[in-house]
Amino acid sequence: MGKDFLFALWAGGGAVPPALSVARALIERGHRVRVLADASLLEEVAAIGAEPVGWTTAPQGDPSDPDKDVIRDFEARTPLGEFARLRDRIVCGPAADYARDTLAELRAHPADVLVTEYVLLGALTAGEAAGVPVVSLATTVYPLPTPEGPPFGLGLSPATGPLGRLRDRILTGMTVKPWAKGLPALNAARTASGLPPTDSVIEAFDRVDRCLVLSPRTLDHPERRFPAHVRHVGPRIDDPAWAGKREPELPPGDAPLVLVSLSSSFMNQQRQLERIAEALGTLPVRALLTTGPAVDPATVHAPDNVLVAAAAPHNAVLRRAAVTITHAGHGTAVKSLAAGVPLVCIPQGRDQGEVASHVARVGAGVTVGKKASPAAIARAVERVLNGPSYRSAAQRVAAEIAAETATDHAVAEIESLAERAPAGSGRAPGPDAASGPTRT
Structure with missing residues (x-):
């Protein structure tokens, strides 16, 4: 018998397709799924067969349009400024609004499990x-x-020795400290919901039955130990609905194919796209540059060997690609790795520097700065194209992703919780000794 699931999502760019992939998989298994989301996502929600429900009081945005972006992190001048906008405009600041809307939906339509992106502490x-x-x-x-x-967020390699571990303790404390400014708003949301206050924002992230990490375990630091409720369940590599399903047009010829893709949300990436196109014009390659919904392809000037398009199903392109040039958004990075394609990473902000550092750690790509010149970008592309170790590493990661995703562990974990605690019967028991260690 099918179960009832409520998903709570926000217009978080690359975070949306993986979550909707999980929702679609549950629907395909006969379950009923409702999705609370921004108005800009409701059409995409309906396309997977879920019932879309708009937020009532929580923020509504569209990250592909800078005028409608809630966070507007592209205006921040520092990484700390970027973080503060996420904390104050999504995670903690409007937590009471997200909580109010989600609680109203759960009361009107009881669900067996609530599934939400981890940053929505209000939900x-x-x-x-x-x-x-x-x-x-x-x-x-x-x-x-x-x-x-x-x-997280500093792009550091694993520590070695006592000094390295001391470094991590000190820096972890420094990176956690800014969350304290969001605690009053979060606790106001908890009080309004009939819950006691929490001592820290970080602790609130752990008040869940499961945290499912939609990322390859091999891409994370191998020596890390995770809380018992955390499961690495492998990446979701479905293309977003707006990318289309038609076989993409590719530049003619048989030169190595380069896929270029920066963020699907607005990050002031116009100039970076043009520098990449200029770099590729100096190389014996052909390239497909997809701008995504945030940039008009007609505004990107490109040489003859670079075809510019608004969108294309990347999975189809990657079957032919020799290298991907990307901002190192997690979605594009893991799709490329799942196809065995190495990367040139040009992080623009957010979590992208962290993802790029993990790609480099496994040997599947290189990183250049977002202000890199066309010549520097061209050298990085040549290095990856001419260095067989990068493709070998990407293919090794691809094999590990294939093994990890042969079974849909995300769906299995969610269904297991639904079976253990039917709607109305109260909260499912948290992880205990019987549930075994975190999958590695």
Whole structure:
């Protein structure tokens, strides 16, 4: 008998397709799925067969349009400024609004499990208040502090020796400290939902029955130990609905094919796209440059060997590609790795520097700065094209992703929670010794 699931999503760019992939898989298995989401996502939600429900009081945005972007992190001058906008405009600031809308939906239409992207602490609060099992989805490498491993966001390699571990403890404390400014708003949401306050924002992220990491385990630091409720369930590599399904047009010829893709949301990436196109014009390659919904392809000037398009199904292109040039958004990075294609990463912000560092750690790509010249970009592309070790590493990761995703572990984990705690029966028991260790 099918179960009822409520998903809570926000217009978070690359975080949306993986979450909708999980929702679609549940629908295909006969379950009923409702999705609370921004108005800009409702058409995409309906396209997978889920029932779309718009937020009532929570923020509504469209990251492909700078005038409608809630966070507007492209205006921040520093990484700390970027972080503060996410904290104050999505994670903590409007937590009471997200909690109110989610709790109202759960009361009107009881669900067996609430599934939400991990940054929506307001939605997680509502699930806790309603007493239903809660699953958070991390759509990047695991982003929260752990006893082993460097802090997220700095792109650091694993520490070695006592000094390295001391470095990680100090830097982790520094990266966690800015969350404190969001605690009053989060606790106001918890109080309004009938819950006691929490001591820290970081602790609130762990108040879930499962955190499913939609990322290859091999891409994370191998020595890290994770909390018992965390499961690495492998990436979702479905193309977004707006990319279309038609076989993409490719530049003619038999020269190595380069796929270029920066963010699907607005990050002031116009100039970077043009520098990449200029770089590729100096190389014996052909390239497909997809701008995504945030940039008009007609505004990107490109040489004859670079075809510019708004969108294309990347999975189809990657079957023929020799290298991907990307901002190192998690979605594009793992799709490329799943296809055995090495990367040239040009991080623009957010979690992209972290993802790029993990790609480099496994030997599947190189990183250049977002202000790199066309000549520097061209050298990086040549290095990856002419260095067989990069493709070998990408193919090794591809084999590991294939093994990891042969079974849909995300769906299995969510269904397991639904079976253990039917709607109305209260909260599912948290992980215990019987549930076994975190999958590695």
